[in-house]
Amino acid sequence: MSAQNQNPFEHAEYSSNPFEDSHQIQADVPLTEHAGKAEVGQEYTSYTQYGDSQSSVYQTSTPANPADDPKLAAKAAELRRREEELAAREHDIRAAQAEADRIRTQGKNNFPKFYPxxxxxxxxxxxxxxQSTVRFLYNIWLALLGTLGLxxxxxxxxxxxxxxxxxxxxGVALGYCFTITAASFLLWYRPVYNAFMKEMSMYYYFYFIFNGFHILFSFYMALGFPSTGSAGLINMIQVFNGHHIFTGILCVFSTAxxxxxxxxxxxxxxxxxxxxxxxGHTFDQAKAxxxxxxxxNQAVQNAAWSAATSGRV
Known part of the structure; x- marks a missing residue:
């Protein structure tokens, strides 16, 4: 009877309540009681010891002041020098690239070659x-320079x-060497160059007007009236009549x-x-x-004048 009334949970195997939290029990136990065991107290202690050892390692591996070591100071100076050289080289490369971009977009002055x-x-x-048409016109302009010289x-x-x-x-022929050279380039060759480059009616009309005058001037010079600065046909006949053969030959070339x-x-x-x-160019387009x-151009001149007068004040 007594054996039947015996509590089965009083067995040695069940001496503790299985529903109790073992972690809570360990937390309630002082850390000193877990000495020598792999419990929470020991884990915390080892962690703190590991942190102390790491800090000591970092302290011992910290480099010394470069100023105290001549070799380190020399290496630092060498690094600074190389950095300055690289910075200067990079600046030069950027400047050269900017100049190349400017030349590619705007173009570098190249004419005339002796003073661009x-x-x-x-x-x-x-x-x-x-291109072939413009190149032929340029060669005609160069031939004009040779004709003026001869x-x-x-x-x-x-x-x-x-x-x-x-x-x-x-005297008149000498004046032609300067005036006709500049006028022909500015008044008919450069306009036709810009006309083909920009396809603007305005430049075509400039070319038609001034190159038309140049055509008439060329045939007029070929006739060679006296006192007109021309060694053309009439003056050539006078030279041959005077039996000046060499001068006559030059007049023949000039006339041709x-x-x-x-x-x-x-x-x-x-x-x-x-x-x-x-x-499809028209005269109305040229006028516009x-x-x-x-x-x-008037707006630009007004702005420049305003800037100049404000600067004076």
Whole structure:
């Protein structure tokens, strides 16, 4: 009977309550009682010891002050020098790249070669379909320079040979070498260059007007009226009548070059005029572009004048 009334939970195997939290029990036990065991107290202690050992390792591995070590100071100075060299080299590369970008977008002055004032490049600025035309016109302009030089030399020899009005011819021919050179480039070659580059009616009309005058001037010079600065046909006859053979030969070349100049310009004048009509340019477009350019230039001049007067005040 007593054995039946015996509590089965009083068995030694069940001496403790299985529903109690063992972690709570361990937490309630003082850390000193877990000495020598792999319990919470020991884990905390080992962690603190590990942290102390790590801090000691970091303290021992901290480098010394470079100023105290000559070798470290020399290495630091060498690194600083290399950094400065790299920075200077990078600055030079950036400056060169900026200059290259500026030249690519704006162009570097390359004409005339002995004193560059403007940028001019037929392969870079003129469409490929019209490069041959513009190049021929440029060669005609170069031939004009040679014609002016030969004409001046022939007039100078006419003066030496005693031809009447030789002094007047030589003086006018010398003036042509400067005035016609500049005027022909600015008034008809550069406009036709810009016309093919920008396809603007305004530049075509400038070319038609001034190159038309140049064609008439070339044939006029080929005739060679006395005292006009020309070693053309009439003056050539006078030279041969005076039996000045060498001077006469130069006058023959001068006369031929003036005729070639006029005929060449006339041929390309017609060719440019055909292209002008094919592109659909009109005189009204040219007037509008001239007016717009004049207004824009006037606005720029007014702004410059305002800036100058405000600076004075």
């Amino acid at each position: 004032l403007i940028y001019m490049s037929i392969p870079a600025e003129i469409p490929k379909a019209h 004409n001046f030399l022939a007039c100078m020899l006419m003066l030496i040979s005693g031809i009447p009005n030789g002094a007047a011819d030589m 070059l003036w005729f070639v100049q006029g005929c060449g310009c006339l041929f390309f004048y017609r060719k440019v005029h055909q292209h002008y009509h094919q592109q 572009q001239v007016t717009s350019s004049a207004v824009r």
